[in-house]
Amino acid sequence: MALVLGTRPELVKLAPVIRLLGPAAHLVHTGQHYDTDLSGRFLTELGLPDPTLLEGVGGKPRAVQISAALTQLDALFADEPPLAVVVQGDTNASLAGALAANARGIPLVHVEAGLRSHDRAMPEEHNRVVIDQLGDVLCAATEDNRDLLRAEGVPAGRVAVTGNTVVEAVHEHLPSAAVRAELLAAHGVTADRYLLATVHRPENTDDPAALRAILTELAALAADDLPVLFAVHPRTKARLEAAGLGRLLAALTELPPLGYGEFLALARHAAVIVSDSGGVQEETTVLGRPLVVVRRSTERPEAMDAGFAELVAPGRAIGRAVRRRLGEGEAGLRRLASAPSPFGDGLASQRIVALLGALGSGARPGHTP
Numbered sequence: 001m002a003l004v005l006g007t008r009p010e011l012v013k014l015a016p017v018i019r020l021l022g023p024a025a026h027l028v029h030t031g032q033h034y035d036t037d038l039s040g041r042f043l044t045e046l047g048l049p050d051p052t053l054l055e056g057v058g059g060k061p062r063a064v065q066i067s068a069a070l071t072q073l074d075a076l077f078a079d080e081p082p083l084a085v086v087v088q089g090d091t092n093a094s095l096a097g098a099l100a101a102n103a104r105g106i107p108l109v110h111v112e113a114g115l116r117s118h119d120r121a122m123p124e125e126h127n128r129v130v131i132d133q134l135g136d137v138l139c140a141a142t143e144d145n146r147d148l149l150r151a152e153g154v155p156a157g158r159v160a161v162t163g164n165t166v167v168e169a170v171h172e173h174l175p176s177a178a179v180r181a182e183l184l185a186a187h188g189v190t191a192d193r194y195l196l197a198t199v200h201r202p203e204n205t206d207d208p209a210a211l212r213a214i215l216t217e218l219a220a221l222a223a224d225d226l227p228v229l230f231a232v233h234p235r236t237k238a239r240l241e242a243a244g245l246g247r248l249l250a251a252l253t254e255l256p257p258l259g260y261g262e263f264l265a266l267a268r269h270a271a272v273i274v275s276d277s278g279g280v281q282e283e284t285t286v287l288g289r290p291l292v293v294v295r296r297s298t299e300r301p302e303a304m305d306a307g308f309a310e311l312v313a314p315g316r317a318i319g320r321a322v323r324r325r326l327g328e329g330e331a332g333l334r335r336l337a338s339a340p341s342p343f344g345d346g347l348a349s350q351r352i353v354a355l356l357g358a359l360g361s362g363a364r365p366g367h368t369p
């Protein structure tokens with residue numbers, strides 16, 4: 001099996017599948033985000049095998065990323081056609097993997113199929129739609145995701161509702177209570193008395209007004225005696241400096257991108273998380289913590305519907321939403337801690353590996369020629 005990936009969330013969410021596959025898993029990393037903070041240390045921490053690393057992809061415009069990865073994947077698959085190609089999510093790496101599988105007639109499995117923001121300004125939305133049209137086995141995380149695929153005319157036989165592998169990723173990598181206590185102490189924060197923030201989407205980072213509005217709100221919250229731990233993505237750091245907004249970081253506790261276990265530990269005890277991340281919307285439902293999502297749209301409404309998250313625009317709405325959550329106090333946190341995650345039961349990777357096994361035996365479940 002070839003698993004084609006290129007970014008941090010793909011490593012996180014495919015890790016449970018890769019571990020179950022064992023030596024049958026061949027990782028191909030396109031290099032979309034290949035640096036120590038965003039990939040290298042995740043491979044080690046998640047216990048993943050060394051990937052085949054493609055060249056000339058990272059930092060390039062979208063079309064170049066897709067075409068450079070596609071050309072190299074095609075050469076790899078021509079040499080040694082895998083039994084199936086597995087891609088996850090909606091990145092340029094996933095799309096390149098899907099196109100390469102399609103070009104060579106190799107069965108394509110899409111993990112986390114059927115997410116839709118209906119926001120055509122997001123390149124990821126286009127990636128998702130194309131990958132789902134090409135996929136032979138679509139692993140939908142939720143029944144709503146399956147229904148969205150069906151509404152686009154995808155035959156029922158190509159879709160399986162598996163749950164999202166992020167649930168088991170969180171269970172496998174959340175550090176023990178004792179280690180979490182040490183990590184909180186090392187960051188100088190007390191459980192339930194700090195905010196955790198991440199921002200990295202272009203709609204927020206590439207618009208200096210949006211970036212300024214987000215950081216100004218976070219700084220105002222920090223001034224209310226609520227430490228704000230801000231794990232700064234390299235893109236955000238670069239944009240902050242380019243826009244001359246670096247001084248806004250002074251009120252926050254600036255952290256580098258964190259390892260997965262450390263990030264989960266800090267998220268597990270944050271009073272509220274503020275983020276524009278996709279994966280964090282799912283993880284907070286497993287950790288049972290409130291989340292303020294700073295985005296125009298989301299492809300994961302389940303987290304909102306289940307009461308874990310709310311969507312706000314950059315600016316005052318962030319502070320209002322955070323303060324509302326803080327006002328719910330311990331009762332609010334207890335309610336979320338006991339609410340089930342809408343994203344699955346922790347068995348998604350086992351279901352996906354079973355589907356892959358059926359492909360390996362030549363049965364190709366759900367394949368529609």
Ligand code: UDP
Pocket residue numbers: 008009012198200231232256257258259260261263264276277278279280283
């Ligand atoms: N994450 C991490 N360290 C950090 C920030 C995020 O390990 O400092 C993890 C987070 O828990 C989630 C993944 O990275 O699993 C999300 O990645 P990102 O936000 O880059 O991508 P998205 O999910 O928005 O596509």
